[in-house]
Amino acid sequence: MFGLDLLAKLFKILRSEDSPNKIAFGFVMGMIIGLTPLWTIHNLILIVLIVILRVNIGASLFGYIIFGMLAYVLDPVFHSFGYYLLVDVAVLHGFWARLYQIPVVALSHYNNTVVIGSLVSSIILFIPVFFAMKYFVVWYRRVVDPKLQKLRIVQIFKATKFYRMYEKIKIIGG
Amino acid sequence: MFRWKGIIFLAVLIGLFIVLGLVFTDQWLEQQLEKTASYMVGARVEFDDLDFSLSKVRLKWQRLQVTDPKHTMTNLFETGESDLDLEFWPLLSKKVIVEDFRIHNFRTSTARKEDGRLSEKEKHEKPNFVIRALSALGGRVQQQSLSSLSTVKKNLNVDSLLKHLNLQSPQKIDSLQRALSADYQSWKTRFASLRIKEDIAQTRASLKGIDLKKIKKLDQLLAALKKIDAAKKKIKDTRQKYMTLKTDFEVQLKRSKEGLRLADDWIKNDYKRARSMAKLPDISLTNIGKFVFGPTLVNKVQTYLGYITTVRHYASKLKSDKPPKAKPPRLKGQDIYFYNPNARPDWWIKKIDLSGQTSDGLALSGLIQNLVSDQRQIHKVTKIHISGENNRKTRLELAGTLNYLGVSPRENFRLDYRHFPLKGKNLIRSSVLSTTAKNGFGKIAARADLQGDTTQLTIQFDAAGLNLLTEIKGRKTTEIQRILGQTIDGMHRLDLSAFLTILKGRSSLKVKSNLDRQLAARLKSVVGERVNKAAQKIRKEMDARLQPQREKLARLISTNEKQLKDQIASYQQMLKEQQSAADRKKKEIETRIAREKNKLGKQLKGLFK
Structure with missing residues (x-):
C-alpha cells in the first residue's frame, strides 16, 4: 500500500496547480532534508523555509521520503565522502578548523562525516535535480498526463470497486 | 511569495517550543548529562534537582552521585549542592567554558540506595594499556594468592589433570617429525640425482x-695432458656441485637443531601449563608479600589507575591529527575534531573549589585547576590538590598533574596519608581468611608516574600499634590457614612496600613486608614439600608420556644426519683423492713433455752443427 500511496501522492503533486518551479524547489528542499541527518541546523532552516515560502509542501515530503530511503542505503558512501573531505583533503583542514570556531556554525554538526558527506552531496545534486524535476513536471503535464487520462485502462481502473475502496480507505486513514 | 498561514503556524510552534523548553529543559539536560557521564564512568551517575538558568548562565544541582563501577552499591563520591558559572557566548560555538565550579559537601565511598550498575547495553568498555596489563597481572597474582596455597592437594590426580590439560607437544612433535622425515627423504633424492659418485667414478x-x-x-x-685437463675440469665441476650441496645441507642441519630445541620448548610449555592447572604456587621469600597482599593491591591499583587512564582516553581522543576511520552505526557518522591552537577549547573548567569529607570523617578541601578538553589550546596542565586534616593528627594530601601538552601523555600523583585510624579496616581479604584491625594507625605514601605506555607506582604502607583479628573462612580450618592466622595475629607492626611497573604492556609487582620472613619459613615447611611432591609427580608422568616421542625425534634427526653427513664426507674424500691423482699425473706428463722438448732441442742443435 505504501508504494501505491507514494505513487498516488506523486500524481497528485504533478497534477496540482502549483508551478513546476514551486514543485521542483519543494522537491529539492525535501531531498536535502532526506539525504542529511534530520536533526541539524540546516534542516531546521529548510523546514522553516518550506513552511513560510510558497513551495509545494507535498513535493518536499515526497522528496524527503524518497531521498530518506536512499540516504539509508548511501550512508557508508556519505561517511567515506565526509571522512575524505574532513580528514584526507589536507587543503581544507584550515577551513574546517576556522569554521569550527564560528558561533552557531559549530552547532551545525558539520564536523560529522555523514552530515558533511550527505550535505555536500545534496548541494552538488541541488541544481541538476531541480532542473530535472522541473523538466519532468512540464513534460508530464504536457505529454504524459493528457494521454494517461485518456487511457482506457485508467478509466476502467478508476471505475473499479478496488479503486473506490482504496479512495475510501485513504480518506478514513487520513 | 510567503505563505502567511505557514508563518503563523511557525510562530505558534516556536512559542510552544519556548514554553515546553522552559518546563522541560532541566529534565532533558539532566538526562543528557547523566547518560554521557554514566557512559564515561562505566556506572550510573545521577543528578538530583538539576537547574539550568539561561539568563544567569548558571547550572546547579542539589546532589550528584557517581557510582563506583566496581562496587555498584557504593558511590565513588557524591556531592551536595554544587553550582557552576558558564560563559554565554562560547555556548553558541558549542564550547562550555566554566569560570568557577563550586562543589560542597564532597564525600567519598557513600552507600547507595539503588544498584548503580549499568545494563550491558549501556556499558562501554575502554580497554587501555594499564587495564590490559593489570588484568594479566591480576590473573598471575590470583594464582599466587592465599587461597592458592590452601588448594595444594596432597594427592594430585595427574592422569585427570593431563587429560584436561590436552597436551599440545605430542601433536606438534609429531608434525615436526613428519616434516623432517619428508626433508630427509628429499635430501636423499637430491643426493642421488646429483650423481656425484658417478661423476667421480667416471x-x-x-x-x-x-x-x-x-x-x-x-x-x-x-693428448694425455689434454685428457687430464678435461678430467680436472670435471673434478672442478663436481666440486662445485658438492659445495652447493654442502652449503644447503648445513642449513638443513640448523633447521633440525632448531626443531629439537622447539620440541624442548613445547614440552616445557606443557609442563608450565600443567603446573599452572594444578595451581602449584611458587613459595619463595619474595613471593610471600604477593600471596598475602597481591590481590587486594592489584585490585585497588587497577581501580585508581583505571580512572587516570579514562581521563587520558578522553584527553588524547582529541589529539590525533588524522583520526582513524571508524565504522559508526548507520546514520550516526564519525565526529572529527579540528585542532586550532588559537581557539578556545571545547570545554574548560578553569577552577573547581571542593569541600567535603572522607568516609572517615576527615574534612577535605581541594582545588582543581584547568580541567580542559585540549591542554594545547590553553598551554596549561591540569593540577589537582586536595588536602585535609583533623584534630586527631590525621592528615591527607593528594597532589597530581595531568600533562597532555607533549607528544606522550604524562600523569603523576602523590598521596600522603598519615596517622589514619585502622580500627575496623579490613587489611587482608581473601577467600581463605580475612584480617581486620582492632586498633592501630596507618601511614601511606604513594607515588604514581605514568608516561606514555610506562607506569611506575610505589606504595609504602606502615601500620603501628596493631591489634589484628583474623577470621578463618571455610568449613574446615586447614593447617595453612592456621599458620597464616597465627602469624598475622601475632603482628603489632606492619610495613609494606609495593613496586608496580608497567612497561610496554608487561607488568610486574614486587611486594616486600615484614610478614615475609615470618611466614616464609613456616609456610615452606608445610606447603613447600607438598608443592615439590606434586611438581615431581607431574614431571614424572609427563616425562613418561613425552620423552619417548622426543627421543624418537632425536633419533630420526641423528640417524639421518649421520647418514647424509657420511655421504658428504665420502664425496669430499673421493674428490680429494681424484684431485691429487689428476695433479700427480699432470705433473708427471708435464715433466716428461719438458724432457722430450729438451731432447728435441738437443737434436736440433746437432743438426745445425
Missing part, C-alpha cells in the same frame, strides 16, 4: 685410462 676411469708407461711420443703426451 673421472677415476678416465684417469686410469692414461697409462704413462705406454706413452712414448710427444704427441701422445700432449
Whole structure:
C-alpha cells in the first residue's frame, strides 16, 4: 500500500496547480532534508523555509521520503565522502578548523562525516535535480498526463470497486 | 511569495517550543548529562534537582552521585549542592567554558540506595594499556594468592589433570617429525640425482685410462695432458656441485637443531601449563608479600589507575591529527575534531573549589585547576590538590598533574596519608581468611608516574600499634590457614612496600613486608614439600608420556644426519683423492713433455752443427 500511496501522492503533486518551479524547489528542499541527518541546523532552516515560502509542501515530503530511503542505503558512501573531505583533503583542514570556531556554525554538526558527506552531496545534486524535476513536471503535464487520462485502462481502473475502496480507505486513514 | 498561514503556524510552534523548553529543559539536560557521564564512568551517575538558568548562565544541582563501577552499591563520591558559572557566548560555538565550579559537601565511598550498575547495553568498555596489563597481572597474582596455597592437594590426580590439560607437544612433535622425515627423504633424492659418485667414478676411469708407461711420443703426451685437463675440469665441476650441496645441507642441519630445541620448548610449555592447572604456587621469600597482599593491591591499583587512564582516553581522543576511520552505526557518522591552537577549547573548567569529607570523617578541601578538553589550546596542565586534616593528627594530601601538552601523555600523583585510624579496616581479604584491625594507625605514601605506555607506582604502607583479628573462612580450618592466622595475629607492626611497573604492556609487582620472613619459613615447611611432591609427580608422568616421542625425534634427526653427513664426507674424500691423482699425473706428463722438448732441442742443435 505504501508504494501505491507514494505513487498516488506523486500524481497528485504533478497534477496540482502549483508551478513546476514551486514543485521542483519543494522537491529539492525535501531531498536535502532526506539525504542529511534530520536533526541539524540546516534542516531546521529548510523546514522553516518550506513552511513560510510558497513551495509545494507535498513535493518536499515526497522528496524527503524518497531521498530518506536512499540516504539509508548511501550512508557508508556519505561517511567515506565526509571522512575524505574532513580528514584526507589536507587543503581544507584550515577551513574546517576556522569554521569550527564560528558561533552557531559549530552547532551545525558539520564536523560529522555523514552530515558533511550527505550535505555536500545534496548541494552538488541541488541544481541538476531541480532542473530535472522541473523538466519532468512540464513534460508530464504536457505529454504524459493528457494521454494517461485518456487511457482506457485508467478509466476502467478508476471505475473499479478496488479503486473506490482504496479512495475510501485513504480518506478514513487520513 | 510567503505563505502567511505557514508563518503563523511557525510562530505558534516556536512559542510552544519556548514554553515546553522552559518546563522541560532541566529534565532533558539532566538526562543528557547523566547518560554521557554514566557512559564515561562505566556506572550510573545521577543528578538530583538539576537547574539550568539561561539568563544567569548558571547550572546547579542539589546532589550528584557517581557510582563506583566496581562496587555498584557504593558511590565513588557524591556531592551536595554544587553550582557552576558558564560563559554565554562560547555556548553558541558549542564550547562550555566554566569560570568557577563550586562543589560542597564532597564525600567519598557513600552507600547507595539503588544498584548503580549499568545494563550491558549501556556499558562501554575502554580497554587501555594499564587495564590490559593489570588484568594479566591480576590473573598471575590470583594464582599466587592465599587461597592458592590452601588448594595444594596432597594427592594430585595427574592422569585427570593431563587429560584436561590436552597436551599440545605430542601433536606438534609429531608434525615436526613428519616434516623432517619428508626433508630427509628429499635430501636423499637430491643426493642421488646429483650423481656425484658417478661423476667421480667416471673421472677415476678416465684417469686410469692414461697409462704413462705406454706413452712414448710427444704427441701422445700432449693428448694425455689434454685428457687430464678435461678430467680436472670435471673434478672442478663436481666440486662445485658438492659445495652447493654442502652449503644447503648445513642449513638443513640448523633447521633440525632448531626443531629439537622447539620440541624442548613445547614440552616445557606443557609442563608450565600443567603446573599452572594444578595451581602449584611458587613459595619463595619474595613471593610471600604477593600471596598475602597481591590481590587486594592489584585490585585497588587497577581501580585508581583505571580512572587516570579514562581521563587520558578522553584527553588524547582529541589529539590525533588524522583520526582513524571508524565504522559508526548507520546514520550516526564519525565526529572529527579540528585542532586550532588559537581557539578556545571545547570545554574548560578553569577552577573547581571542593569541600567535603572522607568516609572517615576527615574534612577535605581541594582545588582543581584547568580541567580542559585540549591542554594545547590553553598551554596549561591540569593540577589537582586536595588536602585535609583533623584534630586527631590525621592528615591527607593528594597532589597530581595531568600533562597532555607533549607528544606522550604524562600523569603523576602523590598521596600522603598519615596517622589514619585502622580500627575496623579490613587489611587482608581473601577467600581463605580475612584480617581486620582492632586498633592501630596507618601511614601511606604513594607515588604514581605514568608516561606514555610506562607506569611506575610505589606504595609504602606502615601500620603501628596493631591489634589484628583474623577470621578463618571455610568449613574446615586447614593447617595453612592456621599458620597464616597465627602469624598475622601475632603482628603489632606492619610495613609494606609495593613496586608496580608497567612497561610496554608487561607488568610486574614486587611486594616486600615484614610478614615475609615470618611466614616464609613456616609456610615452606608445610606447603613447600607438598608443592615439590606434586611438581615431581607431574614431571614424572609427563616425562613418561613425552620423552619417548622426543627421543624418537632425536633419533630420526641423528640417524639421518649421520647418514647424509657420511655421504658428504665420502664425496669430499673421493674428490680429494681424484684431485691429487689428476695433479700427480699432470705433473708427471708435464715433466716428461719438458724432457722430450729438451731432447728435441738437443737434436736440433746437432743438426745445425
